[in-house]
Amino acid sequence: MESIIQGPVAEDARWEVLPVVEQRFEDFAAVVNPTGREKHCWCLSHRLGAKEIQTLGAGHRVDAMRALSAEPIAPGVLAYKDGVPVGWCSISPRSQIPLLERSKLIRPVDGVAVWSIICVVVRSGFRRQGVNTHMLEGALGYAKALGAPAVEAYPVDPEGRMDLTMAFVGTRKMFESVGFKVIGVTDAVASRMPRLVMRKDL
Secondary structure (H helix, E strand, C coil): CCCCCCCHHHHCCCEEEEECCHHHHHHHHHHHCCCCCCCCCCCCCCCCCHHHHHHHHCCCHHHHHHHHCCCCCCCEEEEEECCEEEEEEEEEEHHHCHHHHHCCCCCCCCCCCCEEEEEEEECCCCCCCCHHHHHHHHHHHHHHHCCCCEEEECCECCCCCCCHHHHHHCEHHHHHCCCCEEEEEEEEEECCEEEEEEEEEC
16 A cells, blocks of 8 residues: 655554545544444534435435445545554545535635545544644645645533544544644534634645
């Protein structure tokens, strides 16, 4: 596999960050749905409505997400540690995330054609091993390689540990560690905390 990590993290040969394309779909499934739950979200909530899921996957969310992995721009990237898939980051142009585009709670800050990170997942058993840092650096490299002018995320800023059911939005500290800066506050909340707008220019 050819890594898309750029910069200092590329020196650590144990890590690779790669787009989720068809041949990596099972690796994606191993990270986001390791128990094979039939009604899992498959990270489609912001991307597809019921009609699109019916069209792309005959009503099955897993098949609709598999179809998205065949698109020219992948729906996100996977982090690998020693060849094992350990993390998922949903990143793509904001314009390709319909629910986000229509959101009255997370509105555009300006006219920049940003890419957006809407979900980060670290596989059970691999937390507290630096996965998020490597994965986000790789996600930024992927977006930059495809011409993204900037990447945004919409995390929270908890004082302590946050509810794991909402951990997919990420934290301010996590994104600051790879160079994102707070540029606004949304009207959305997660775990009863306001979600920030954080951006990194590329």
